[in-house]
Amino acid sequence: MNLIRKPTAAPAGPQEAARLRPKRIDIVGLPNSGKSQLFNSLTGAYKLVSNYPLTTVEVAKQVCFEQDECWEVADTPGLHGLYIQSEEELVVRSLIFEEAPDLLVQCVDANRFKESLLLTADLLGLGIPLVLVLTAVGESAQRGLTLDAEKLSRLLGVPVVQSPEPGRGIAELTRILLGPVSAPLPLRYGKSLDTAISRVAGLLSPRCPHPHEAAILLLENDPSFRDFLSSSFGNPVREGRESELEGIRVDFAGKAGLTLSARKNRWVDEVSAAVSTSTAAPRPLFSETFAQMCRHPVYGLPILGFFLCVVYLMVVGVAGALSLFLTTELSDPVVRGVSALLPAGLWKDLLIGPHGLLTLGLFNSLTTVLPILSVFFLVFGLLEDIGYLPNLAILTRRLGEKIGITGNAIIPLVLGFGCKTMATMTARNLQSRKEKIIVIALIAFAIPCSAQMGLSIAILGQHGLAYFAVAFTFLVLAEVGVGVVLNRVLPAEKGSQFIQELPPIRMPRITAVARKTGYRLLWFLREAIPIFLIASLAMFVIDKLGLLALLKQALKPLMTGWLGLPLDMVDALLLTLARSEAAAGLILRMSREGTLNGVQSIVAVVLLVTFAQCFANIAAIFKELGARTAIVIVVGIYLMSFVLTGAVHEFLVLTAGVLGL
Amino acid sequence: MNGATERDEMLERLWQLRERGCSTVPALRGELADRYREVDLAELSRDSLIVLTGEEISLTAAGSAHAERLIRAHRIGERLIHDVLGREFESGACEFEHILNTEIVEGICTLLGHPRECPHGFPIPEGECCRVSARYVRKLIVPLTELKIGQSARVAYVYTKSDQQLHRLTSLQIRPGRLVKLHQAYPSYVIECEGASIALDDEVARSINVWIEGGAVAADPAPSDSPGRPNFTRPLWRWRWGPRDRH
Numbered sequence: 001m002n003l004i005r006k007p008t009a010a011p012a013g014p015q016e017a018a019r020l021r022p023k024r025i026d027i028v029g030l031p032n033s034g035k036s037q038l039f040n041s042l043t044g045a046y047k048l049v050s051n052y053p054l055t056t057v058e059v060a061k062q063v064c065f066e067q068d069e070c071w072e073v074a075d076t077p078g079l080h081g082l083y084i085q086s087e088e089e090l091v092v093r094s095l096i097f098e099e100a101p102d103l104l105v106q107c108v109d110a111n112r113f114k115e116s117l118l119l120t121a122d123l124l125g126l127g128i129p130l131v132l133v134l135t136a137v138g139e140s141a142q143r144g145l146t147l148d149a150e151k152l153s154r155l156l157g158v159p160v161v162q163s164p165e166p167g168r169g170i171a172e173l174t175r176i177l178l179g180p181v182s183a184p185l186p187l188r189y190g191k192s193l194d195t196a197i198s199r200v201a202g203l204l205s206p207r208c209p210h211p212h213e214a215a216i217l218l219l220e221n222d223p224s225f226r227d228f229l230s231s232s233f234g235n236p237v238r239e240g241r242e243s244e245l246e247g248i249r250v251d252f253a254g255k256a257g258l259t260l261s262a263r264k265n266r267w268v269d270e271v272s273a274a275v276s277t278s279t280a281a282p283r284p285l286f287s288e289t290f291a292q293m294c295r296h297p298v299y300g301l302p303i304l305g306f307f308l309c310v311v312y313l314m315v316v317g318v319a320g321a322l323s324l325f326l327t328t329e330l331s332d333p334v335v336r337g338v339s340a341l342l343p344a345g346l347w348k349d350l351l352i353g354p355h356g357l358l359t360l361g362l363f364n365s366l367t368t369v370l371p372i373l374s375v376f377f378l379v380f381g382l383l384e385d386i387g388y389l390p391n392l393a394i395l396t397r398r399l400g401e402k403i404g405i406t407g408n409a410i411i412p413l414v415l416g417f418g419c420k421t422m423a424t425m426t427a428r429n430l431q432s433r434k435e436k437i438i439v440i441a442l443i444a445f446a447i448p449c450s451a452q453m454g455l456s457i458a459i460l461g462q463h464g465l466a467y468f469a470v471a472f473t474f475l476v477l478a479e480v481g482v483g484v485v486l487n488r489v490l491p492a493e494k495g496s497q498f499i500q501e502l503p504p505i506r507m508p509r510i511t512a513v514a515r516k517t518g519y520r521l522l523w524f525l526r527e528a529i530p531i532f533l534i535a536s537l538a539m540f541v542i543d544k545l546g547l548l549a550l551l552k553q554a555l556k557p558l559m560t561g562w563l564g565l566p567l568d569m570v571d572a573l574l575l576t577l578a579r580s581e582a583a584a585g586l587i588l589r590m591s592r593e594g595t596l597n598g599v600q601s602i603v604a605v606v607l608l609v610t611f612a613q614c615f616a617n618i619a620a621i622f623k624e625l626g627a628r629t630a631i632v633i634v635v636g637i638y639l640m641s642f643v644l645t646g647a648v649h650e651f652l653v654l655t656a657g658v659l660g661l
Numbered sequence: 662m663n664g665a666t667e668r669d670e671m672l673e674r675l676w677q678l679r680e681r682g683c684s685t686v687p688a689l690r691g692e693l694a695d696r697y698r699e700v701d702l703a704e705l706s707r708d709s710l711i712v713l714t715g716e717e718i719s720l721t722a723a724g725s726a727h728a729e730r731l732i733r734a735h736r737i738g739e740r741l742i743h744d745v746l747g748r749e750f751e752s753g754a755c756e757f758e759h760i761l762n763t764e765i766v767e768g769i770c771t772l773l774g775h776p777r778e779c780p781h782g783f784p785i786p787e788g789e790c791c792r793v794s795a796r797y798v799r800k801l802i803v804p805l806t807e808l809k810i811g812q813s814a815r816v817a818y819v820y821t822k823s824d825q826q827l828h829r830l831t832s833l834q835i836r837p838g839r840l841v842k843l844h845q846a847y848p849s850y851v852i853e854c855e856g857a858s859i860a861l862d863d864e865v866a867r868s869i870n871v872w873i874e875g876g877a878v879a880a881d882p883a884p885s886d887s888p889g890r891p892n893f894t895r896p897l898w899r900w901r902w903g904p905r906d907r908h
Contacts, residue, residue, distance in 0.1 A: 080832040085825065111856040114834050140856065255781070261831060291858065292844055295851060394860050398848045407849060407862055497826055498862035501833065502851065 022070040029107030031078025032503050034135040039075035041170045046519050051387035052503040054411050054426045082122040083222045086429040097209050104130045110140035117268040121187050125213035129181035130158045138164040144279040152275045158184045186212050189263045196248050203245050208236040220257040287505040294391040311379050316461030319375035331363035360536035364585040365529050376454025377517045385508035389414045403483025407498030409439045416447040424620040431496040438486045441633050446475045448609045455584035456605045459591050463598035471602045474648050535578035562646040580612030603649045610641035668701050676728040685716045733786045734758035734766045736779035741769050743780040774802030805869040813842040814871035821868050
């Protein structure tokens with residue numbers, strides 16, 4: 001890959017350079033329109049695919065070879081139009097303008113055909129060869145909308161590929177991408193506007209790419225666009241021609257944007273009328289009724305309860321049993337064998353001691369944590385692909401307003417249950433800084449990420465459903481409390497409006513979910529096993545040096561007094577610094593062995609979820625909020641974690657009898 | 662063009678300049694360009710519609726009232742052309758204020774549901790109809806929030822404070838002429854538009870105004886959920902506040 005990107009010898013000429021440079025293909029489209037799916041099918045790589053917007057927040061690139069061509073395919077965050085509305089969209093537009101893709105592939109969600117066409121209208125103006133891929137065609141046909149792909153291709157002058165189901169139509173797309181694709185003709189906006197556009201384009205400096213579309217965006221007066229061009233390409237307007245540009249703008253009395261937008265919309269209507277046929281009133285689909293029920297304030301709750309039960313039973317019943325089975329059948333015999341073979345001493349301790357490489361490192365990850373994560377990722381992946389969570393989250397919006405977040409924060413918060421780091425990154429498109437801080441702090445504080453969630457359920461499930469319910473009630477209350485306080489403390493800002501597209505409810509495809517789960521587990525193993533091993537080695541070393549005993553002595557009042565936990569929990573606390581799953585595995589084992597009783601398990605889980613900060617997430621917080629705020633948040637969370645956990649312990653000591661724990 | 666029309670144009674420009682807070686002679690000259698005539702300014706001053714203090718121009722009470730009528734007619738005209746007849750309002754509406762009398766403007770204003778802003782986002786001065794008769798006339802255009810659950814309606818216009826929001830709604834296809842269906846009103850408004858389900862907060866939902874057939878919604882004082890389902894989707898207090906049809 002590097003060889004191709006950076007040729008060692010200077011290219012002989014432009015043709016040579018073109019041969020050495022891979023053909024750059026950017027996949028663009030509306031949020032949740034199947035771009036990542038297409039990326040995976042096209043490149044053979046795998047990146048996460050889900051049924052909700054904001055699955056992709058950063059550009060992903062992959063080099064692949066197709067016959068004798070070398071392609072660099074880029075997957076991009078969702079885009080509505082080149083007049084941008086959020087930060088992810090800015091990323092995509094900058095990519096198109098700065099990195100000069102050779103080809104654009106637009107995913108056109110057939111369900112949202114007109115919305116997609118509005119983006120096509122902008123893309124046509126770029127003068128980059130364009131290929132449309134119609135996705136979800138089967139789904140939209142069920143809803144009574146059929147599209148004539150051939151006619152669409154004729155009208156727009158661009159190749160159109162149909163992909164009735166995820167992964168279909170790739171062969172045809174590949175064939176088209178291999179052949180020459182000519183640049184499409186831009187939209188006509190009527191005589192006076194077209195003249196104005198070409199006049200503005202003529203004023204632009206030769207360095208400015210895509211002058212036609214750049215001229216349109218300048219006329220539309222996109223506030224960020226001019227600054228973007230200036231910073232990337234120098235002043236976009238030729239010297240001394242500034243006043244002419246102003247003159248053209250004045251000719252339209254600042255209304256060029258409105259008229260351009262009206263023309264685009266009319267074009268969308270015309271094209272859509274020409275190529276789409278809708279059959280009369282299709283019967284309401286189950287998926288739509290179900291989506292409505294998920295969001296319903298009354299019917300939504302039993303559905304939530306049902307899904308929670310499924311997750312709980314699967315994790316406790318299936319995963320817990322599996323993990324126990326593997327422990328007794330695999331790791332215990334090995335430990336016994338090693339114990340019989342090796343004499344007591346340093347080597348035995350290194351392998352199978354309390355901080356042994358096998359016990360705390362390998363078996364902890366493979367037989368304790370992995371089975372639970374496999375089952376939980378599978379169930380969670382199903383929920384993701386159904387599109388349930390964002391629809392459910394609508395229910396919580398009113399509560400959100402009380403803690404200073406608008407509905408726009410729903411998706412980032414929901415994503416926190418998947419991966420906190422991704423969630424923190426999606427928070428960047430929140431407009432108010434106050435809201436951004438609150439959301440990022442809430443994600444980091446007490447939302448369990450999928451791994452933590454799965455393991456927490458497994459730990460608490462050993463004692464019973466009530467323990468799970470109590471622990472998660474505390475976490476919810478803690479989140480609300482922190483939200484309310486932050487909302488009070490931070491200076492008020494003008495609230496932003498909440499407009500959120502919801503993903504349709506879909507029947508998940510088992511193969512897709514299985515593949516996603518497989519990759520998640522693979523990533524976990526690849527990242528975690530070395531860390532598990534290093535962490536157990538480090539623990540072993542500080543134990544042997546006597547530092548661990550000193551630390552335990554120092555932390556004794558905190559651990560046994562304030563938190564009411566056995567002193568061995570210090571080990572888990574240290575492990576969270578490396579990887580929270582390692583600590584969770586240890587807690588799970590302690591809980592199984594009876595070192596932790598039910599109440600202590602609740603305290604331990606609350607401590608685990610709030611105290612364990614993953615490094616990637618801390619890095620993301622620094623990136624999104626800047627060092628000063630990030631330090632305050634991270635330090636604040638560590639302190640709050642002890643305060644909260646201690647409070648939970650005190651409360652449970654007082655009320656355990658009443659609660660029947 | 663006779664002098665009266667020219668003077669009306671000038672008054673309108675003065676109103677707009679006052680909105681922007683720069684009512685000066687050079688600004689006015691810049692606005693009107695070659696249509697600027699000293700003689701019109703002098704006549705307006707003579708008729709006590711304006712007061713000239715050096716370069717500063719201020720509208721008198723009479724001048725202000727006259728300009729308000731003109732601006733109202735102009736902007737209502739733009740709304741009419743924009744919302745009802747199509748979207749090419751630029752050429753048509755600038756003559757509107759010179760042909761429409763107050764009654765016709767009131768009629769159009771009522772028909773449009775008493776819009777508060779012209780398509781450019783400038784405020785439309787309130788008319789008598791907005792203040793008094795609004796309650797007595799069947800509203801044909803109501804905010805989205807007045808629809809019943811499951812009811813569909815066409816978007817008439819979107820009244821927003823920010824360009825950003827208008828742009829966002831337009832890109833989601835929520836724009837004049839589009840059919841939207843209200844799925845849910847609580848805890849968030851959820852509408853379906855062109856195949857997408859979109860959740861909105863109350864403020865955004867109120868900013869979307871829709872045509873309703875024969876005022877059916879206004880005639881029903883207590884909007885209820887679809888039959889067979891309990892109505893948990895609207896807070897109780899809104900039942901009493903819904904618009905009612907007195908006829």
